[in-house]
Amino acid sequence: MNSPLSLAQQIDLQISANGPISIATYMGLCLTHPTKGYYKGADPLGAAGDFITAPEISQMFGELIGFHLVNVWQQMDQPRQFNLLELGPGRGTLMADILRVACRAEGFRDALKLKLFETNPVLTGEQRNRLASYEPQWLENFEQFDEGPILVVANEFFDALPIRQFVRKPDGWHERLVGLVDGKRTFGLSPTPIPAETMPTAIAEAAEDSLFEVCFAAGEVMSRIGKAVARQGGSILAIDYGYARTQTGDTLQAVRDHRYADVLEAPGEVDLSAHVDFGALAAVTQEIGLAVQPLATQGEFLIRLGIAERVKALSGANPASAEDIRIAHDRLVGKSQMGELFKVFCAHSPGLVPPGFAA
Numbered sequence: 057m058n059s060p061l062s063l064a065q066q067i068d069l070q071i072s073a074n075g076p077i078s079i080a081t082y083m084g085l086c087l088t089h090p091t092k093g094y095y096k097g098a099d100p101l102g103a104a105g106d107f108i109t110a111p112e113i114s115q116m117f118g119e120l121i122g123f124h125l126v127n128v129w130q131q132m133d134q135p136r137q138f139n140l141l142e143l144g145p146g147r148g149t150l151m152a153d154i155l156r157v158a159c160r161a162e163g164f165r166d167a168l169k170l171k172l173f174e175t176n177p178v179l180t181g182e183q184r185n186r187l188a189s190y191e192p193q194w195l196e197n198f199e200q201f202d203e204g205p206i207l208v209v210a211n212e213f214f215d216a217l218p219i220r221q222f223v224r225k226p227d228g229w230h231e232r233l234v235g236l237v238d239g240k241r242t243f244g245l246s247p248t249p250i251p252a253e254t255m256p257t258a259i260a261e262a263a264e265d266s267l268f269e270v271c272f273a274a275g276e277v278m279s280r281i282g283k284a285v286a287r288q289g290g291s292i293l294a295i296d297y298g299y300a301r302t303q304t305g306d307t308l309q310a311v312r313d314h315r316y317a318d319v320l321e322a323p324g325e326v327d328l329s330a331h332v333d334f335g336a337l338a339a340v341t342q343e344i345g346l347a348v349q350p351l352a353t354q355g356e357f358l359i360r361l362g363i364a365e366r367v368k369a370l371s372g373a374n375p376a377s378a379e380d381i382r383i384a385h386d387r388l389v390g391k392s393q394m395g396e397l398f399k400v401f402c403a404h405s406p407g408l409v410p411p412g413f414a415a
């Protein structure tokens with residue numbers, strides 16, 4: 057039932073009744089509460105929304121990923137049926153750009169079984185409008201694949217999954233919680249220490265007051281998809297801001313109207329996200345038996361896939377847009393823009409050589 061209380065009031069009531077909640081519980085409620093979560097409401101993307109993503113900046117991003125996927129499909133001997141899954145497809149822009157290019161490869165479109173995984177009903181509607189001709193199926197879990205290999209793409213999906221945070225103290229690690237002080241939402245620490253030996257060895261030497269983040273949801277999604285890919289063959293390409301090795305540091309952030317905002321102030325009204333621990337995701341997929349490419353920056357990946365040639369071809373075909381295309385190129389690959397902050401992760405069946413990574 058749709059409660060007349062705002063999400064902020066519901067969260068505050070829950071804390072008053074049961075005590076402080078973990079950051080993961082808070083983030084999960086803020087983002088995906090069934091009726092009032094941030095990702096259950098209006099389309100958050102684009103100039104009129106809260107943030108803009110790479111596929112919304114330029115078609116070149118999706119087109120180059122389309123070339124990448126065709127190459128992997130060809131390395132698998134062009135299976136007559138395969139699954140192409142996108143996690144968190146937003147407006148469907150990335151997939152539309154991918155398929156416009158990839159379906160030029162003979163046999164690709166006939167073999168395609170398009171799968172989408174999305175929580176936002178408004179965005180699902182936009183994906184339906186955009187991609188209807190490819191007859192997509194929206195997955196409810198990761199057991200619903202058709203026969204044949206599985207190619208997975210995810211841009212800015214894993215950063216939206218809830219994280220937990222822990223702070224190091226002399227007696228161990230204490231979970232960071234959201235509680236109420238004088239009626240105001242405030243961060244605090246659980247009084248119960250977690251022994252340092254139970255934390256990853258990568259942070260064993262962390263100094264006092266260091267903050268460690270872990271995203272169990274990301275590991276769980278990667279594990280489920282990874283197992284399906286290990287069974288049926290294929291690859292997982294994930295692009296996000298993040299880091300290559302498990303480390304300490306507070307990366308939880310709120311964004312509203314293209315500006316940073318307070319994480320605790322307006323539950324459900326601001327985007328919350330955290331950097332992705334690609335080292336942890338690599339460990340999960342390697343344990344399942346997949347190979348993992350060395351993490352690339354988004355700039356390196358797009359340059360290796362030939363973004364410079366794409367700029368020339370598009371500018372040649374649309375001279376009036378040449379300046380806009382150059383600006384979009386710089387936003388995608390520039391070191392001070394998205395080029396270095398965003399990373400590209402790829403796990404795949406052993407034997408494949410996905411393009412775009414260091415040999």
Ligand SMILES: C[S@@+](CC[C@H](N)C(=O)[O-])C[C@H]1O[C@@H](n2cnc3c(N)ncnc32)[C@H](O)[C@@H]1O
Nearest residue numbers: 095109144145146173174175176211212213216
């Ligand atoms: C930051 S947007 C990125 C959209 C798109 N990939 C792009 O690059 O424009 C995150 C996407 O993941 C979806 N999403 C977030 N949390 C999700 C969840 N728990 N389950 C399924 N989809 C989710 C959002 O609705 C949205 O489509």
